[in-house]
Amino acid sequence: MQTSLLTFLLLLVLPGRKTANFTKSVVTLHPPWSRVLKNDLVTLRCEGPGASEDNSTLWFHNDTIIPVQIQDYNITADNITYSGEYQCQIGQLALSDPVRLEVFQDWLLLQTLKLVYMEGEPMVLRCHSWKNKVISKITFFQNDKGRKYSLHDSNFTINQVNYNDNGNYFCSANIGNRKHTSKVVNITVQGTPHPSTSTSSKIWYYILFYLVMGILFAMDTALYFILKTKVNSPKKNMRHLVTKWS
Missing domain, CATH: 2.60.40.10 (Immunoglobulins)
Known part of the structure; x- marks a missing residue:
């Protein structure tokens, strides 16, 4: 009966507490592993700016209130039902982001x-x-x-x-x-x-590409004029001979 009454009172207080401050509470794991084995000891700590050990704390497991009001919530994960998302709210801070704990056997x-x-x-x-x-x-x-x-x-x-x-x-x-x-x-x-190296490689690729294309264009242009000169030279010589004999 006392637990049910405590849960009811916490639900009444919760809406006001959640909007009191936009600074969020934070859940940390000790030890820091989010994946644990059955019977491991885990401490979930509720922290936040300006919070102290004297502040009352709300704990949630999969959106259900846990009937404890302590900053350090100690569990022995003797059952895989301890798996899930944990959140807390300390003092006048906002509700924390969820932290997931997974229990394996x-x-x-x-x-x-x-x-x-x-x-x-x-x-x-x-x-x-x-x-x-x-x-x-x-x-x-x-x-x-x-x-x-x-x-x-x-x-x-x-x-x-x-x-x-x-x-x-x-x-x-x-x-x-x-x-x-x-x-x-x-x-x-x-x-x-290595994003910087990748970008640098792309730049050098484009530089080399356009450099090669420029050289090929210059060679092609030079070859064109050389061939054009050679083709026109016999015509000029023939016209010169025709004019001379006529």
């Missing part, structure tokens, strides 16, 4: 900070095991080709991603004596590689 999981990167950004991948069991012989794959192998390092970092880093990623590792493989994750890198 598996031995291994490839974790990434996000699924879409801009060219030039760093990318960190992690091969994560259920209940943080010790893993070894870890291999990261991109489009079925090995990118990194390590006996114990479960992280794979690319300092600056480019278009060639697009593709499907997964990892494999040993847990004890058994080898396991994670599900595939599609990662997209937006932007074209």
Whole structure:
């Protein structure tokens, strides 16, 4: 009964709170992975400009109010129903953008900070095991080709991603004596590689094209006048001979 009453009161207060300030609240994940395994511990933190620990906080899961009013919302993802979109609203700030959390039931999981990167950004991948069991012989794959192998390092970092880093990623590792493989994750890198170089190449292509065309035109014109001179010369000689003998 108390929970239902709290939910009802929060719904009454919510409309006024949402319009009080256009500055949005922000949901952050700790650790920062949006893909987790069953039984992982996750803290969702509600933050924003001017907010403090004393501010009351509203939490939502898939647009349904969660009956807690704390800034740090701690969950143990012991069920895949924890998957979905989370939003929060702290103090007088506006409702946050949704942050998606996905819970998987598996031995291994490839974790990434996000699924879409801009060219030039760093990318960190992690091969994560259920209940943080010790893993070894870890291999990261991109489009079925090995990118990194390590006996114990479960992280794979690319300092600056480019278009060639697009593709499907997964990892494999040993847990004890058994080898396991994670599900595939599609990662997209937006932007074209080396735009300045590409533009410069196009400019030089046009310069060379018009230069070659100009040379060919000059050669063709010169050849035309040479041939015209040779053709006209016998005619002039013949007229000269005819005039002389006549």
